[in-house]
Amino acid sequence: xxxxxxxxxxxxxxxxxxxxxxxxxxxxxxxxxxxxxxxxxxxxxxxxxxxxxxxxxxxxxxxxxxxxxxxxxxxxxxxxxxxxxxxxxxxxxxxxxxxxxxxxxxxxxxxxxxxxxxxxxxxxxxxxxxxxxxxxxxxxxxxxxxxxxxxxxxxxxxxxxxxxxxxxxxxxxxxxxxxxxxxxxxxxxxxxxxxxxxxxxxxxxxxxxxxxxxxxxxxxxxxxxxxxxxxxxxxxxxxxxxxxxxxxxxxxxxxxxxxxxxxxxxxxxxxxxxxxxxxxxxxxxxxxxxxxxxxxxxxxxxxxxxxxxxxxxxxxxxxxxxxxxxxxxxxx
Numbered sequence: 539x540x541x542x543x544x545x546x547x548x549x550x551x552x553x554x555x556x557x558x559x560x561x562x563x564x565x566x567x568x569x570x571x572x573x574x575x576x577x578x579x580x581x582x583x584x585x586x587x588x589x590x591x592x593x594x595x596x597x598x599x600x601x602x603x604x605x606x607x608x609x610x611x612x613x614x615x616x617x618x619x620x621x622x623x624x625x626x627x628x629x630x631x632x633x634x635x636x637x638x639x640x641x642x643x644x645x646x647x648x649x650x651x652x653x654x655x656x657x658x659x660x661x662x663x664x665x666x667x668x669x670x671x672x673x674x675x676x677x678x679x680x681x682x683x684x685x686x687x688x689x690x691x692x693x694x695x696x697x698x699x700x701x702x703x704x705x706x707x708x709x710x711x712x713x714x715x716x717x718x719x720x721x722x723x724x725x726x727x728x729x730x731x732x733x734x735x736x737x738x739x740x741x742x743x744x745x746x747x748x749x750x751x752x753x754x755x756x757x758x759x760x761x762x763x764x765x766x767x768x769x770x771x772x773x774x775x776x777x778x779x780x781x782x783x784x785x786x787x788x789x790x791x792x793x794x795x796x797x798x799x800x801x802x803x804x805x806x807x808x809x810x811x812x813x814x815x816x817x818x819x820x821x822x823x824x825x826x827x828x829x830x831x832x833x834x835x836x837x838x839x840x841x842x843x844x845x846x847x848x849x850x851x852x853x854x855x856x857x858x859x860x861x862x863x864x865x866x867x868x869x870x
Contacts, residue, residue, distance in 0.1 A: 567650030
């Protein structure tokens with residue numbers, strides 16, 4: 539069983555301050571992300587929760603921003619490139635500037651081409667986002683077009699693999715066998731994600747907003763997010779990150795075995811590494827999505843750069859990862 543950790547962690551002091559639940563809204567082009575928000579925003583407002591939205595949808599952002607603004611949400615449109623790459627700095631600066639207000643939820647509606655694992659890496663580890671909870675990710679899936687996107691099928695699967703919650707959209711257009719087939723495929727791909735309706739999700743989100751109204755701000759670079767049940771009984775449904783130090787140098791074969799045997803819950807793994815056979819060289823390493831192989835890119839970091847491993851995923855088995863690193867250190 540993974541070690542349970544709280545929603546937020548202290549920064550070294552006991553000062554209480556409001557925190558804002560942070561929700562990454564993902565899904566392929568046309569899946570219905572904006573439609574989901576048009577249902578969720580009024581439902582949250584009825585529970586006394588105000589919505590902020592950062593909207594990234596190429597040149598359609600301002601159009602959809604006007605549509606959501608009619609629902610009394612505070613909307614910031616980001617035109618241009620995906621928030622996981624070209625518009626990332628603008629997104630992060632927007633989040634830094636958001637005041638820590640009680641009774642507020644922050645949605646990031648990413649465009650359909652977003653690589654969610656890369657974006658979540660920034661959202662879970664940036665210490666300047668301490669006034670937000672660790673992120674939840676809700677992925678909207680078009681049930682009719684699921685895995686019928688040709689060369690984009692891999693991206694659609696990746697957006698589900700990192701989700702904490704999934705909303706299956708457009709089911710009213712389909713027969714029961716197709717809906718059951720898609721549900722089974724989603725469960726096989728990411729058994730840890732909760733399949734929700736807008737009503738389910740907004741109820742949990744409103745409860746989370748009340749829970750983090752005054753708490754110690756999160757800090758550091760690891761943790762999990764937990765969503766309370768609507769009746770107030772908490773359960774853990776985490777998306778989190780963990781950074782662990784690697785040995786100064788490692789055996790090359792042992793390192794590749796370490797990467798190949800990482801738990802399935804780890805959807806992204808990367809870091810810095812030096813090998814015992816060439817200790818003067820440092821590499822940036824990535825565990826490639828949907829593969830067990832590792833990619834190594836030569837790096838020229840500053841002199842005191844340390845070998846590290848960053849893991850991102852849902853329900854991370856923290857103790858298992860710590861033990862795996864410990865075994866790596868024991869190999870001479």
